[in-house]
Amino acid sequence: MPARIAVTGADGRMGREVIAAANDRDDCDVALAVNRSPVDPVEGVAVDDATNLPALLADSDPDVLVDFTGPDSSVEYVAAAAEAGVACVVGTTGFDDEQEAALADAARTVPVLRASNFSRGVAALRRAVSEAAAALPGYDVEVTETHHNAKVDAPSGTALTLLDDIEAARPELDERVHGREGDSPRTDGEIGVHARRAGDIAGEHEVLLAGDENVLELTHRAGSRRVFAAGALDAAAWLAGRDAGAYDFTEVLE
Numbered sequence: 190m191p192a193r194i195a196v197t198g199a200d201g202r203m204g205r206e207v208i209a210a211a212n213d214r215d216d217c218d219v220a221l222a223v224n225r226s227p228v229d230p231v232e233g234v235a236v237d238d239a240t241n242l243p244a245l246l247a248d249s250d251p252d253v254l255v256d257f258t259g260p261d262s263s264v265e266y267v268a269a270a271a272e273a274g275v276a277c278v279v280g281t282t283g284f285d286d287e288q289e290a291a292l293a294d295a296a297r298t299v300p301v302l303r304a305s306n307f308s309r310g311v312a313a314l315r316r317a318v319s320e321a322a323a324a325l326p327g328y329d330v331e332v333t334e335t336h337h338n339a340k341v342d343a344p345s346g347t348a349l350t351l352l353d354d355i356e357a358a359r360p361e362l363d364e365r366v367h368g369r370e371g372d373s374p375r376t377d378g379e380i381g382v383h384a385r386r387a388g389d390i391a392g393e394h395e396v397l398l399a400g401d402e403n404v405l406e407l408t409h410r411a412g413s414r415r416v417f418a419a420g421a422l423d424a425a426a427w428l429a430g431r432d433a434g435a436y437d438f439t440e441v442l443e
């Protein structure tokens with residue numbers, strides 16, 4: 190049986206990709222699509238008013254809600270899904286601590302799977318970065334992310350995940366320095382973090398590890414948002430019917 194999904198932010202860049210990708214797959218059907226602003230059908234799917242999400246979830250009874258919106262709406266939609274007993278795949282980034290706690294709370298009631306990046310390439314990048322950081326003690330590490338000019342949050346959720354991975358492998362690197370200006374020689378414990386915004390770039394992440402006469406660069410480039418939509422739907426198909434709890438995209442790939 191295909192997983193029946195509810196897509197929030199249906200008119201967003203990612204919402205549209207998710208609906209288009211679901212239309213092309215056998216393991217996911219779009220049962221419901223909502224958007225904050227009124228919008229014409231997306232990829233042949235009618236889009237309802239997101240204000241009515243609780244009632245729409247009760248009526249359409251989807252298996253999994255797939256959310257790529259913004260932090261405030263994501264928390265609101267996940268709470269509505271938890272109330273309705275609907276599992277959640279959350280790709281939204283940029284949450285503050287209080288919003289993180291609200292998502293963790295929802296995971297006590299329904300399965301909630303989150304990833305700052307649903308591309309398989311970034312999952313592989315994370316493993317490579319963890320291994321490289323551990324294998325190169327004493328090396329300086331800098332993270333650079335590049336995204337389209339409409340991205341709201343900086344640094345990207347993926348960059349924050351990579352920074353956590355690096356810090357787990359090299360706990361002494363616990364000072365995140367966001368860009369540099371003026372006199373700013375490197376200090377021990379520093380990880381440089383750089384965010385670039387330009388054009389329609391789907392998403393690029395580079396980790397630079399530099400020692401003396403020895404430099405390693407690990408880079409992922411998303412060619413389009415299709416890779417994120419594919420991963421999110423892989424996650425939705427995997428999550429349907431699971432027990433309540435917090436899940437990670439890496440579990441889908443095992």
Ligand SMILES: NC(=O)C1=CN([C@@H]2O[C@H](COP(=O)(O)OP(=O)(O)OC[C@H]3O[C@@H](n4cnc5c(N)ncnc54)[C@H](OP(=O)(O)O)[C@@H]3O)[C@@H](O)[C@H]2O)C=CC1
Pocket residue numbers: 197198199200201202203204224225226239257258259260261262279280281282283304305306307308342346417
């Ligand atoms: N995990 C991953 O792999 C990926 C994550 N992302 C993340 O997904 C999120 C969305 O990205 P993207 O699709 O590019 O964004 P867009 O701006 O293109 O779309 C955002 C969508 O969310 C809706 N929305 C935004 N804020 C609110 C709000 N406060 N209340 C209700 N609806 C809201 C918008 O509605 P309206 O049409 O009314 O404006 C729109 O439908 C971002 O956090 C981004 O970082 C993106 C790509 C991959």
Ligand SMILES: O=C(O)C1=N[C@H](C(=O)O)C[C@H](O)C1
Pocket residue numbers: 282305306307336337340341344345346347348391392393
């Ligand atoms: O906003 C985006 O576009 C993206 N956001 C995610 C992030 O913040 O890391 C994932 C991807 O890089 C695209």
